[in-house]
Amino acid sequence: SQTIHQWPATLVQPVGSPLSLECTVEGTSNPNLYWYRQAAGRGLQLLFYSVGIGQISSEVPQNLSASRPQDRQFILSSKKLLLSDSGFYLCAWNTAGATYEQYFGPGTRLTVT
Amino acid sequence: AQSVTQLGSHVSVSEGALVLLRCNYSSSVPPYLFWYVQYPNQGLQLLLKYTSAATLVKGINGFEAEFKKSETSFHLTKPSAHMSDAAEYFCAVSEGSGGYQKVTFGTGTKLQVIP
Numbered sequence: 001s002q003t004i005h006q007w008p009a010t011l012v013q014p015v016g017s018p019l020s021l022e023c024t025v026e027g028t029s030n031p032n033l034y035w036y037r038q039a040a041g042r043g044l045q046l047l048f049y050s051v052g053i054g055q056i057s058s059e060v061p062q063n064l065s066a067s068r069p070q071d072r073q074f075i076l077s078s079k080k081l082l083l084s085d086s087g088f089y090l091c092a093w094n095t096a097g098a099t100y101e102q103y104f105g106p107g108t109r110l111t112v113t
Numbered sequence: 114a115q116s117v118t119q120l121g122s123h124v125s126v127s128e129g130a131l132v133l134l135r136c137n138y139s140s141s142v143p144p145y146l147f148w149y150v151q152y153p154n155q156g157l158q159l160l161l162k163y164t165s166a167a168t169l170v171k172g173i174n175g176f177e178a179e180f181k182k183s184e185t186s187f188h189l190t191k192p193s194a195h196m197s198d199a200a201e202y203f204c205a206v207s208e209g210s211g212g213y214q215k216v217t218f219g220t221g222t223k224l225q226v227i228p
Contacts, residue, residue: 006156038174042220043218043219043221044157044203044218046215059202068177089153090156092156100214102205102216104157106155107154109154
């Protein structure tokens with residue numbers, strides 16, 4: 001069966017510090033991968049998606065970036081965090097050509113101080 | 114463009130009462146529709162999905178939803194609420210076929226179950 005992991009579970013970082021969040025998927029090949037941010041009272045905001053290694057699409061301009069160095073690894077990064085980057089970050093995957101439901105990881109709670 | 118509207122950001126029901134969470138969608142083509150549940154500080158879990166087969170879809174934990182094309186609705190129901198149903202629920206829509214398909218989520222409805 002497929003599983004999705006996110007690391008770390010919680011993170012407290014000062015403004016201006018770098019960020020690296022990791023997402024890995026097991027039990028499937030060539031998944032579509034997604035990064036979402038969930039801010040309080042604002043639902044889910046799609047940040048990035050990837051349909052393959054090295055292929056990243058950005059949905060919202062911001063100081064975050066994403067990379068996909070391996071088929072089942074998706075990384076969210078920032079060089080300098082802003083207060084507004086605080087939130088709950090969710091990674092998700094699905095299989096192209098299926099019925100498009102996405103499966104979510106457990107999330108990372110990021111607090112920028 | 115596809116969109117989802119969830120009516121009511123907060124819904125309260127008594128334990129044992131009917132749960133009804135409303136979702137209306139907009140889509141230019143026949144959509145795929147989903148309901149997800151999120152417990153505090155956890156990821157989203159798929160409750161059920163509509164994929165153009167039966168219009169009444171049964172999901173996990175006793176939930177079901179009915180696709181009504183004429184009303185562009187996909188409301189989530191459960192006959193009898195349980196305390197463990199307290200969570201936030203998201204309706205989502207995806208359209209098209211092949212390759213990457215964007216999923217649009219509603220803003221969520223928080224369900225409170227009163228003992």
